[in-house]
Amino acid sequence: MPAATTQSERPAAAPVRRGWRERWLAFRNGTVASPAFQRWAAGFPLTRGIARRNTRALFDLCAGFVYAQVLFACVRLDLFRLLQPGPLAPEVIARRLDLPPERALTLLKAAASLDLLTRLPDGRFGLADLGAAMIGNPSIAAMVEHHSMLYADLADPVALLRDKPDRTRLSAYWPYAGGGAEVAADSVAAYSGLMAASQAMIAGDVLDALLLSDRACLMDIGGGEGVFLFEAARRHPHLTLKLLDLPPVAERARARFESAGFGSRVTCHGGSFREGILPNGADAISLVRVVHDHDDSVVEPLLRAVHAALPPGGLVAIAEPMAGTSGAEPIGDAYFGFYLMAMGSGRPRTAAELSAMLLEAGFTDIRERPTRRPLLAKLITAKRT
Ligand SMILES: CC(C)=CCC/C(C)=C/CC/C(C)=C/C=C/C(C)=C/C=C/C=C(C)/C=C/C=C(C)/C=C/C=C(C)/C=C/CC(C)(C)O
Numbered sequence: 001m002p003a004a005t006t007q008s009e010r011p012a013a014a015p016v017r018r019g020w021r022e023r024w025l026a027f028r029n030g031t032v033a034s035p036a037f038q039r040w041a042a043g044f045p046l047t048r049g050i051a052r053r054n055t056r057a058l059f060d061l062c063a064g065f066v067y068a069q070v071l072f073a074c075v076r077l078d079l080f081r082l083l084q085p086g087p088l089a090p091e092v093i094a095r096r097l098d099l100p101p102e103r104a105l106t107l108l109k110a111a112a113s114l115d116l117l118t119r120l121p122d123g124r125f126g127l128a129d130l131g132a133a134m135i136g137n138p139s140i141a142a143m144v145e146h147h148s149m150l151y152a153d154l155a156d157p158v159a160l161l162r163d164k165p166d167r168t169r170l171s172a173y174w175p176y177a178g179g180g181a182e183v184a185a186d187s188v189a190a191y192s193g194l195m196a197a198s199q200a201m202i203a204g205d206v207l208d209a210l211l212l213s214d215r216a217c218l219m220d221i222g223g224g225e226g227v228f229l230f231e232a233a234r235r236h237p238h239l240t241l242k243l244l245d246l247p248p249v250a251e252r253a254r255a256r257f258e259s260a261g262f263g264s265r266v267t268c269h270g271g272s273f274r275e276g277i278l279p280n281g282a283d284a285i286s287l288v289r290v291v292h293d294h295d296d297s298v299v300e301p302l303l304r305a306v307h308a309a310l311p312p313g314g315l316v317a318i319a320e321p322m323a324g325t326s327g328a329e330p331i332g333d334a335y336f337g338f339y340l341m342a343m344g345s346g347r348p349r350t351a352a353e354l355s356a357m358l359l360e361a362g363f364t365d366i367r368e369r370p371t372r373r374p375l376l377a378k379l380i381t382a383k384r385t
C-alpha cells in the first residue's frame with residue numbers, strides 16, 4: 001500500500017484547483033499591479049476616487065514613521081501645552097521653543113497637516129482636535145515618549161522577525177517579559193508608572209461595561225499600582241478589593257492605597273501568578289492588559305488558576321486591546337503584534353481566541369461586553385459554574 005503523502009510532500013506538478021475567490025484575487029492583483037491600469041484608473045471618473053485613496057494609503061504607510069516623529073517632536077517640545085491657553089504667532093512659538101524660525105514653521109505646518117494643530121487666517125497656530133485630545137490624555141504623550149525604545153527595536157524588523165534577540169530595549173523596559181521570578185524594585189518604576197497613567201483612559205470604559213453590583217470582592221491580577229481598583233472602589237462602595245502583582249509593584253500599590261486611606265478595604269499581595277496558586281476569597285477576578293503580555297504556555301495555566309481561585313458562580317473579566325477589532329485591525333495585529341514581538345513575550349489575541357481559552361480552562365457563560373472605545377480595550381466576561 002502506498003504511504004499517505006502530506007500536503008507539503010505532494011508532487012510539485014500536481015494540478016491545483018483554484019476556487020473563484022482565488023482566481024478573482026489573482027486577476028485583480030495582476031490588474032492593479034499594472035502601471036498602465038494605475039494611470040488609467042487615476043484619470044477615469046468612476047475609479048479616480050479609489051485610485052487616489054489607494055495612492056494616499058500607500059504613501060501614508062511609507063511615511064508613517066515621519067508622522068510619528070512629527071508627533072514625537074511636538075511632545076518633546078511640549079508644544080500642545082504651550083498652545084493650550086490659545087493660538088500664538090509662529091515667531092513667538094519659535095522663541096518659546098528655542099528653535100530657528102524657519103524650522104519651527106516646518107514643524108508647525110507639519111503638525112497642522114496632521115490635524116494636531118490648526119492655522120488661523122492671521123497666520124497664528126492653535127490646537128486642532130487631535131492636539132487638544134493630547135492635552136486631555138497626558139498618558140498619550142508618555143506613550144509617545146516611550147516609543148523611542150520601540151522605534152530602536154524595530155530599526156531592523158526583518159532581524160526581529162528572524163531571530164528572537166536575547167535583549168531588546170522593550171524587554172529591558174518590561175523586566176517580567178523574560179519570565180524570571182525576580183524583578184528588582186528599581187526596574188518596575190518606569191513601566192508601572194506608564195501603566196498607572198494610561199489606565200485612566202481604560203478603567204472607566206471597562207467598568208462602564210462590567211457588572212459588579214452583585215459581587216462582594218474583586219481581585220485585580222497584575223493590577224499594577226491599583227488605578228483600576230481605585231476606580232472600581234469609587235463606583236462600588238460595597239466592594240472589598242484585592243490586588244496581586246509582582247512584589248515591588250504590589251508594594252507601590254499598597255503605598256498608594258495607604259495614602260488614600262483605604263485601610264482594610266484592600267489587600268495587596270506581592271507574588272507571581274506563574275506559581276499557579278492565586279489568593280482566594282474574591283468572587284470576581286479581573287485581568288486588565290495582562291493576558292496579551294504572555295505566551296499561551298503562561299496564559300493557559302493562569303486561566304486554570306483563576307478558575308480554581310473563584311467560588312461557583314465566580315466571575316472573570318479579561319480587558320485589553322484585542323486582535324481583529326473591527327475598525328482597529330492594525331492596532332491589534334500591527335501595533336501590538338510588533339510591540340509584543342519586540343518585548344519578547346505574548347501576542348494580541350482575538351476575542352474568539354480568548355473565549356476558546358476560557359472555555360478550555362473550564363469557564364462557561366462567556367460573553368463579549370461592548371465597551372465605549374473597543375480599540376483601547378475590549379471586555380470578555382465568563383463564569384465558573
Ligand atoms: C465641540 C464641537 C462643536 C465639536 C466636536 C466634534 C467632536 C465630537 C470631536 C471629537 C473630539 C474628541 C472627543 C476626540 C477625542 C479623542 C481621543 C479621546 C483620543 C484618544 C486617543 C488615544 C490614543 C491615541 C491612545 C494611544 C494608546 C497607546 C499608544 C497605547 C499603547 C499601549 C501600550 C504600549 C501598552 C503596553 C502594555 C503591554 C506591555 C502591551 O501590556
Ligand SMILES: C[S@@+](CC[C@H](N)C(=O)[O-])C[C@H]1O[C@@H](n2cnc3c(N)ncnc32)[C@H](O)[C@@H]1O
Pocket residue numbers: 176192195196198199221222223224225228244245246249271272273274287288289290293
Ligand atoms: C501591562 S501591565 C498592566 C497593569 C494594569 N493591569 C493596567 O492595566 O494598568 C501588566 C502587569 O502585570 C504584572 N505582572 C507581570 N507578570 C506578572 C506575574 N508573573 N505575576 C504577577 N503580576 C505580573 C506587571 O507587573 C504589570 O503590573
